[in-house]
Amino acid sequence: MRIARWEHDGTIGEGFVVGDQVVRFPDRLTVADVLRMGLAEVPWIADAAAGAAESEPARRLPLAAVRLLPPVVPPSVRDFVAFEEHVEGVVRSVSGGQGVDAEWYEFPTFYFTNPHSLIATGDTVRPPQTERLDFELEVAAVIGAVPGSDGTNLDPDEAGAHIFGYTVFNDWSARDIQGREMKVRLGPCKGKDFATTLGPWIVTADEFADRHDDEGFLPIGMEVLVNGVRIGHDLLSNMGWPFAELVAYASRNSRVAPGDVLGSGTAGNGGCLGELWGRTGSLSPAPLVEGDEVVMRVEGVGEIRNLVGPPRPAPHIGPARTRPRTRPDTPVVTSFPAPATTG
Incomplete structure (x- = not known):
């Protein structure tokens, strides 16, 4: 449904x-x-x-x-990085490195993105001032309740039962801003949180019950087009972990709750421009600009499409000021007046 x-x-x-x-x-x-x-x-x-x-x-x-x-108003949005091929290309694009760090293979890594910046199919995306606007072709799982479970420390079988359904997910990215932020060893933040498309609806998980392979992966097709030209395509089953394991990891020493959205991470084989820039060694295909239309299709789920609009201006914030690093000479003491009493 x-x-x-x-x-x-x-x-x-x-x-x-x-x-x-x-x-x-x-x-x-x-x-x-x-x-x-x-x-x-x-x-x-x-x-x-x-x-x-x-x-x-x-x-x-x-x-x-x-x-x-957007088909859900989520309390949280986690976005994983589950496609090895995507990581290979982006590593080359960002640092010129080769291969994938060994740590990627250990656990399915994710970051929290902004649930307040969701847009729908048909909306115009308003990016920040950026020279490297990019899309990211993804699928997201939407969490539902399971009787008797609080969504904490789930094993993969339990976690799979918490997947209510799937939707298409476009994690819009300003790669130049993201690259600067990542040099601080924290993020991404403003390079990502200006817009995320979810849609066009949620397709309930039972629609895919007979599509999983023996390891729990979903071999459904995904593609992205810019101005009618197919830029990338992949199978969702090329993730390093099936969705149930992503949900299980998210719940580890934590909790997944009804309405939570978990993105697969970007598909490989052109699931984003950043991957292709790493492989070609140049900004080819070109970054997105105002007037471009991005269309994403996922087999059995649906299609989302967005136009790129003009950048959204923001107030200026200056650089950090160098501070003198002075310290108090004596321990800090706090005192508060005694509470008032009533007779």
């Missing part, structure tokens, strides 16, 4: 995509509510939505008449 959020006539709707229509959830349910209920509850919710739409036709709208929104 496909689950979406949309805007129509100034109001937000949440529900199912059925053929070429959208159908609201029953009982004022939201996507967040359904994720907290879990994947096992979706069939009866779908039946109830269909019944409500029969008696109240306004609950059903043409898909072409609505503006799709």
